[in-house]
Amino acid sequence: MSIFVDENTRVVYQGLTGSAGRFYGLRNRAYGTQVVAGTNPRRAGTDVEGIPVYAMVKEAVEQTGATASCIFVPAPGVESAVMEAAEAGITFIVVITEGVPAQDEARFYNRLKRDFPDVQLLGPNCPGIISPGKCNIGITAGEIATPGGPVGIVSRSGTLTYQALYELTQKGIGQTTCVGIGGDPVPGTTFIDCLERFEQDPETRAVIMIGEIGGFEEEKAAEFIGSRMSKPVVAYIAGVTAPPGKKMGHAGAIISGSQGTAQAKMDALRRAGAHVALNPTEAGELMARVVASLPD
Amino acid sequence: MDLFEYQGKQYFARFGIPVSPGGVADTVDEAVQQAEKVGYPVVVKAQVQVGGRGKAGGIKLANSAEEVRTHARSILGMDIRGHTVRRLWVEHASDITREYYASFTLDRGARKHLGMVSARGGVDIEQVAAEDAMAVARCHIDPTDGLSDADAQRLVDQAGLDQEAKAGAVDILKKLYRCFVEGDADLVEINPLILTPDGRVHALDAKVSLDNNAEFRHPEWQEYKATEELDERERLARSKGLQYIGLSGTVGIIANGAGLAMSTLDVVNQVGGSAANFLDIGGGANAEVMANALEVINTDANVRSILINIFGGITRGEEVANGIVEALGRVEIKAPIVIRIDGTNADEGRRILKAHESDRLVSQPTMLDAARKAVELAKLAEVPA
Numbered sequence: 178m179s180i181f182v183d184e185n186t187r188v189v190y191q192g193l194t195g196s197a198g199r200f201y202g203l204r205n206r207a208y209g210t211q212v213v214a215g216t217n218p219r220r221a222g223t224d225v226e227g228i229p230v231y232a233m234v235k236e237a238v239e240q241t242g243a244t245a246s247c248i249f250v251p252a253p254g255v256e257s258a259v260m261e262a263a264e265a266g267i268t269f270i271v272v273i274t275e276g277v278p279a280q281d282e283a284r285f286y287n288r289l290k291r292d293f294p295d296v297q298l299l300g301p302n303c304p305g306i307i308s309p310g311k312c313n314i315g316i317t318a319g320e321i322a323t324p325g326g327p328v329g330i331v332s333r334s335g336t337l338t339y340q341a342l343y344e345l346t347q348k349g350i351g352q353t354t355c356v357g358i359g360g361d362p363v364p365g366t367t368f369i370d371c372l373e374r375f376e377q378d379p380e381t382r383a384v385i386m387i388g389e390i391g392g393f394e395e396e397k398a399a400e401f402i403g404s405r406m407s408k409p410v411v412a413y414i415a416g417v418t419a420p421p422g423k424k425m426g427h428a429g430a431i432i433s434g435s436q437g438t439a440q441a442k443m444d445a446l447r448r449a450g451a452h453v454a455l456n457p458t459e460a461g462e463l464m465a466r467v468v469a470s471l472p473d
Numbered sequence: 474m475d476l477f478e479y480q481g482k483q484y485f486a487r488f489g490i491p492v493s494p495g496g497v498a499d500t501v502d503e504a505v506q507q508a509e510k511v512g513y514p515v516v517v518k519a520q521v522q523v524g525g526r527g528k529a530g531g532i533k534l535a536n537s538a539e540e541v542r543t544h545a546r547s548i549l550g551m552d553i554r555g556h557t558v559r560r561l562w563v564e565h566a567s568d569i570t571r572e573y574y575a576s577f578t579l580d581r582g583a584r585k586h587l588g589m590v591s592a593r594g595g596v597d598i599e600q601v602a603a604e605d606a607m608a609v610a611r612c613h614i615d616p617t618d619g620l621s622d623a624d625a626q627r628l629v630d631q632a633g634l635d636q637e638a639k640a641g642a643v644d645i646l647k648k649l650y651r652c653f654v655e656g657d658a659d660l661v662e663i664n665p666l667i668l669t670p671d672g673r674v675h676a677l678d679a680k681v682s683l684d685n686n687a688e689f690r691h692p693e694w695q696e697y698k699a700t701e702e703l704d705e706r707e708r709l710a711r712s713k714g715l716q717y718i719g720l721s722g723t724v725g726i727i728a729n730g731a732g733l734a735m736s737t738l739d740v741v742n743q744v745g746g747s748a749a750n751f752l753d754i755g756g757g758a759n760a761e762v763m764a765n766a767l768e769v770i771n772t773d774a775n776v777r778s779i780l781i782n783i784f785g786g787i788t789r790g791e792e793v794a795n796g797i798v799e800a801l802g803r804v805e806i807k808a809p810i811v812i813r814i815d816g817t818n819a820d821e822g823r824r825i826l827k828a829h830e831s832d833r834l835v836s837q838p839t840m841l842d843a844a845r846k847a848v849e850l851a852k853l854a855e856v857p858a
């Protein structure tokens with residue numbers, strides 16, 4: 178099993194005709210993902226190496242039965258692309274595009290939540306999701322992943338997502354699904370969304386979670402791990418020594434207090450019973466030990 | 474991008490938020506001219522993007538041209554916590570009955586907008602909030618609905634603003650929210666928002682932080698970009714499209730991806746070293762990008778060794794290695810380099826580097842090994858010969 182996407186997921190690429198969309202769309206197809214359509218109002222009726230291009234997502238859904246969308250359109254067009262996908266009946270939307278204004282993100286996230294509560298948004302500014310051997314949506318190099326489980330991965334950082342996949346693959350440990358949730362101010366999918374599904378997924382037996390400084394999502398995830406998760410979690414938080422950002426004004430400090438530092442996050446995760454690693458390699462080693470101790 | 478106070482006030486004024494009449498001055502004479510224009514008494518304020526200006530002597534009241542001259546002369550060129558004052562804002566001094574606080578920002582945790590108002594504004598607002606959470610009225614706003622009149626009224630009522638200030642404050646809150654959303658700000662903050670003896674409410678300070686991602690729809694931001702406070706290295710890196718933050722350590726860091734770069738800083742620290750910078754070269758790692766990164770690191774006199782940490786995903790190991798070798802041919806490097814390449818085709822990448830190895834260029838198999846080596850080399854270089 179896997180979470181969110183598997184071999185039956187049919188994906189439409191919004192922005193398939195752009196350079197990044199084309200490059201990764203074709204790579205994803207080569208990996209085995211069912212890349213069924215692309216959209217571009219000005220290129221409707223053409224195809225990208227056999228993948229049909231439609232004007233609108235609605236048409237792509239009707240013609241190909243797409244259920245998921247992967248968005249590569251430039252930042253100014255992301256808000257309307259997301260809403261178009263949701264209105265067309267897409268239920269899993271992955272936004273790879275970086276540089277989306279925070280006001281746009283806040284608006285379309287809340288609009289989806291209100292008008293399309295069944296839609297799961299991943300990103301913006303994320304590497305995507307891979308269920309090894311089944312489906313790869315986004316920019317992760319499929320070669321570094323290993324099918325078969327038993328480990329699920331959820332990460333805020335792109336390169337550290339790859340690093341985690343690689344560490345496990347090097348040790349011969351497979352993955353069920355690896356989700357890169359991205360580090361933007363308003364992420365569509367949170368750590369908890371993923372942890373919840375990993376907890377329910379029978380094939381996932383342990384989880385690696387990779388966080389970063391800033392925000393409160395890791396603290397919230399720690400609470401979830403402590404109260405609701407039976408499966409072991411290995412966590413790594415990047416940025417213990419990161420330079421404090423140039424802070425301005427008081428609003429941030431009034432909201433956050435001492436939350437948000439790497440130390441606060443690691444402490445919260447430790448208290449919740451997670452195995453906390455000090456670097457990505459150690460995370461791999463800790464997970465190897467966890468996997469070795471799993472009952473048959 | 475953070476705005477200076479005077480830019481923040483100009484930004485506020487676009488949305489109709491009342492601010493004190495004033496003007497910008499870069500010289501003593503200009504300060505006097507601005508003072509004559511707005512009328513005495515005036516406040517001469519240092520324009521720096523750092524808190525504690527008042528305590529550092531960067532804000533002075535002046536009742537005459539002579540006093541403006543004296544204060545402007547002492548404040549221009551002043552160092553306030555590492556920031557040199559190059560510009561002044563001279564505004565008409567306001568009589569103050571009460572000082573309030575108002576702000577809008579994104580509450581990441583709630584994924585909604587957050588409005589905050591307090592009747593106890595002024596320099597110690599953070600402390601006030603920490604000691605008495607009730608002193609700050611808060612209201613979450615769904616970005617799809619926006620701030621309603623009722624929300625604004627409730628904020629002002631809950632904060633316990635004086636009766637005569639309420640109507641003016643509600644009006645300012647509505648405008649401030651528009652400034653936040655339409656102005657694509659991450660933060661808009663007025664501290665203090667004042668009530669004057671004649672019953673007017675207006676912004677005495679302005680903190681505005683703009684969302685760089687929204688630059689494409691704000692051509693008017695170009696003038697703010699021109700005055701942004703960056704150190705030399707940051708400016709050079711920015712011009713080359715690199716994410717760079719200068720630090721004070723001795724190990725220069727180059728990594729692909731913000732998370733990996735942060736993680737590299739952590740590991741260098743864990744093995745007893747200190748990073749000279751944070752530098753993220755992004756997804757690719759071709760010769761051009763690598764040469765640019767090395768050039769930026771080269772300008773830092775504190776660097777004693779350089780740690781290049783690349784994880785090849787889509788970018789393959791041999792491409793990365795070739796890029797590094799080519800970059801080394803283009804830029805003369807002052808400090809020894811330790812390289813770690815991992816990921817797709819890492820073995821091939823390492824084989825390419827092997828042919829170029831010397832005491833100035835060392836390849837290490839893991840992040841931890843590479844960090845240890847780089848820290849060791851940095852420490853060796855610190856011992857005077």
